[in-house]
Every structure is written in C-alpha cells, then in structure tokens.
Amino acid sequence: AQSVTQLDSQVPVFEEAPVELRCNYSSSVSVYLFWYVQYPNQGLQLLLKYLSGSTLVKGINGFEAEFNKSQTSFHLRKPSVHISDTAEYFCAVTNQGAQKLVFGQGTRLTINP
Template identity: 90%
Template sequence: AQSVTQLDSQVPVFEEAPVELRCNYSSSVSVYLFWYVQYPNQGLQLLLKYLSGSTLVKGINGFEAEFNKSQTSFHLRKPSVHISDTAEYFCAVKGTGNTPLVFGKGTRLSVIA
C-alpha cells in the first residue's frame, strides 16, 4: 500500500517570497505522484503530475515539483507566491496497477501581503 506524509500542516509566507511544500511517500511499487490544490469551498484541481521521464515537473500557476526517488520525495515549489495562491495543497500518490490514489493530510499555504 502507498502512503503520503506532508510534513507541514500550515505554511505562512510573505507575498513574492519563494515557497516549498514538502511531501514524502512510501510505496513498495513504482508510483505516480500528484499535487492538487483546493481553494476555499471548492473542489480539487490538479496542479501537476509525475508519471515518468524528467524528474522536474512543471504545472499550472508557476508551480513545479521534483521527484526524488532516493529520498522518496516530491516537494512542490514556487519561486514567488501571490495572494491568490492561498489554498490547501494536497500531495497524492498512486501505485501502478489498480490501486487507488492516496492523499496526504494537506498543507495550508497562507500568503501574507
């Protein structure tokens, strides 16, 4: 079975500062990795995904993430955040085959003006 750990439940950051949201996973099989964003009172929107190939993945809204197999990590980064990035961010992992997508507990990013 797969599991995801998001080490930070809340991350406050000033506007235009860089941010990194940490995600570690565990799995006994090859995985696909995802980051989703949830704005207040809204659904889950896919930010980016890693399926195979280049370990640096670029997503929407200027976010990127790097898959590190040796560290079993998939940290999310943005070089300069905006107020509008304030949201809950979920890391998720899926094993190859017919296993479900498993979410982490989420990290609440609060961007301060």
C-alpha cells in the same frame, strides 16, 4: 501499503517570497505522484503530476515539483507566491495497476501581504 506524509500542516509566507511544500511517500513499487490544490470553498484541481520521464515537473500557476526517488519525496515549489495562491495543497500517490489515490493530510498555504 502506500502512504503519503505532508510534513507541514500550515505554511505562512509573505507575498512574492518563495515557497516549498514538502511531501514524502512510501511505496514498494513504482509510483505516480500528484499535487492537487483546493481553493476556498471549491473542490480539488490538479496542479501537476509525475508519471515518468523528467524528474522536474512543471504545473499550472508557476508551480513545479521534483521527484526524488532516493529520498522518496515530491516537494512542490514556487519561486514567488501571490495572494491568489492561498489554498490547501494535497500530495497524492498511486501506482501502476491501481485505481486508487492515497492522499496526504494537506498543507494550508497562507500568503501575507
């Protein structure tokens, strides 16, 4: 069975500082990986996804993530955060032939001025 672990439930950072949100997954087959963001009082929206090809994936709002098969990780990074990045971030995994996403527990990113 697949699973996703987001190692930090909360990450506080200062505005304009870099941030990394960590995600590890377990799966015995090839995976597709996703990062979704949930702004306050909203549903989730896709930040980026890895399906195949380059292991460095660029998403919206300056975020990027790197797929590391040997480490079974898909960490999300941004070199300089803004107040508007305050949100909850979810990592998710699925595999070829599956329709279901398995989500991690979420990481709440708080930006301090």
